[in-house]
Amino acid sequence: MADATDIASLSFEQALAELERIVGQLETGQAPLEDSIALYERGALLKTHCEARLETARLKVEKIVVGPAGAVASEPARFE
Numbered sequence: 001m002a003d004a005t006d007i008a009s010l011s012f013e014q015a016l017a018e019l020e021r022i023v024g025q026l027e028t029g030q031a032p033l034e035d036s037i038a039l040y041e042r043g044a045l046l047k048t049h050c051e052a053r054l055e056t057a058r059l060k061v062e063k064i065v066v067g068p069a070g071a072v073a074s075e076p077a078r079f080e
Contacts, residue, residue, distance in 0.1 A: 007045050012053040019046040 022043040
Protein backbone atom coordinates (compact mmCIF):
# COMPACT_ATOMS: atom_id res chain seq x y z
CA MET A 1 0.00 0.00 0.00
CA ALA A 2 1.36 3.40 -0.97
CA ASP A 3 2.02 6.25 1.45
CA ALA A 4 -0.95 8.48 2.40
CA THR A 5 0.77 11.53 0.93
CA ASP A 6 0.19 10.22 -2.60
CA ILE A 7 -3.59 10.44 -2.33
CA ALA A 8 -3.71 14.06 -3.52
CA SER A 9 -2.26 13.01 -6.88
CA LEU A 10 -4.91 10.33 -7.48
CA SER A 11 -7.78 10.88 -9.87
CA PHE A 12 -11.28 10.30 -8.56
CA GLU A 13 -11.44 6.98 -10.38
CA GLN A 14 -8.10 5.78 -8.99
CA ALA A 15 -9.02 6.76 -5.44
CA LEU A 16 -12.44 5.13 -5.70
CA ALA A 17 -10.95 1.89 -7.05
CA GLU A 18 -8.48 1.74 -4.18
CA LEU A 19 -11.22 2.54 -1.67
CA GLU A 20 -13.37 -0.29 -3.07
CA ARG A 21 -10.41 -2.66 -2.79
CA ILE A 22 -9.86 -1.65 0.85
CA VAL A 23 -13.54 -2.10 1.69
CA GLY A 24 -13.39 -5.57 0.15
CA GLN A 25 -10.36 -6.48 2.25
CA LEU A 26 -11.97 -5.18 5.44
CA GLU A 27 -15.22 -7.03 4.73
CA THR A 28 -13.42 -10.37 4.62
CA GLY A 29 -12.22 -9.87 8.19
CA GLN A 30 -9.05 -11.80 7.37
CA ALA A 31 -6.51 -9.00 7.94
CA PRO A 32 -4.75 -8.77 11.30
CA LEU A 33 -6.00 -6.01 13.60
CA GLU A 34 -3.08 -3.62 12.97
CA ASP A 35 -3.41 -4.05 9.19
CA SER A 36 -7.16 -3.50 9.42
CA ILE A 37 -6.62 -0.24 11.31
CA ALA A 38 -4.11 0.97 8.69
CA LEU A 39 -6.50 0.00 5.89
CA TYR A 40 -9.36 1.81 7.61
CA GLU A 41 -7.26 4.97 8.05
CA ARG A 42 -6.21 4.91 4.38
CA GLY A 43 -9.83 4.31 3.37
CA ALA A 44 -10.97 7.33 5.39
CA LEU A 45 -8.39 9.51 3.61
CA LEU A 46 -9.46 8.16 0.23
CA LYS A 47 -13.13 8.82 1.04
CA THR A 48 -12.33 12.43 1.94
CA HIS A 49 -10.35 12.83 -1.28
CA CYS A 50 -13.21 11.41 -3.37
CA GLU A 51 -15.72 13.72 -1.68
CA ALA A 52 -13.51 16.74 -2.42
CA ARG A 53 -13.14 15.73 -6.08
CA LEU A 54 -16.91 15.29 -6.38
CA GLU A 55 -17.54 18.70 -4.81
CA THR A 56 -15.15 20.32 -7.29
CA ALA A 57 -16.96 18.63 -10.17
CA ARG A 58 -20.35 19.67 -8.76
CA LEU A 59 -19.28 23.31 -8.62
CA LYS A 60 -18.12 23.17 -12.24
CA VAL A 61 -21.39 21.62 -13.40
CA GLU A 62 -23.46 24.19 -11.50
CA LYS A 63 -21.75 26.95 -13.45
CA ILE A 64 -22.83 25.54 -16.82
CA VAL A 65 -25.91 27.49 -17.90
CA VAL A 66 -28.27 27.47 -20.84
CA GLY A 67 -28.61 30.82 -22.57
CA PRO A 68 -31.85 32.35 -23.93
CA ALA A 69 -31.31 30.88 -27.41
CA GLY A 70 -30.62 27.44 -25.95
CA ALA A 71 -26.87 27.78 -26.26
CA VAL A 72 -24.86 26.20 -23.50
CA ALA A 73 -22.34 28.48 -21.83
CA SER A 74 -20.47 28.55 -18.59
CA GLU A 75 -20.16 31.19 -15.94
CA PRO A 76 -17.08 31.74 -13.83
CA ALA A 77 -17.53 30.46 -10.31
CA ARG A 78 -17.98 33.19 -7.72
CA PHE A 79 -16.96 32.23 -4.21
CA GLU A 80 -18.27 34.74 -1.72
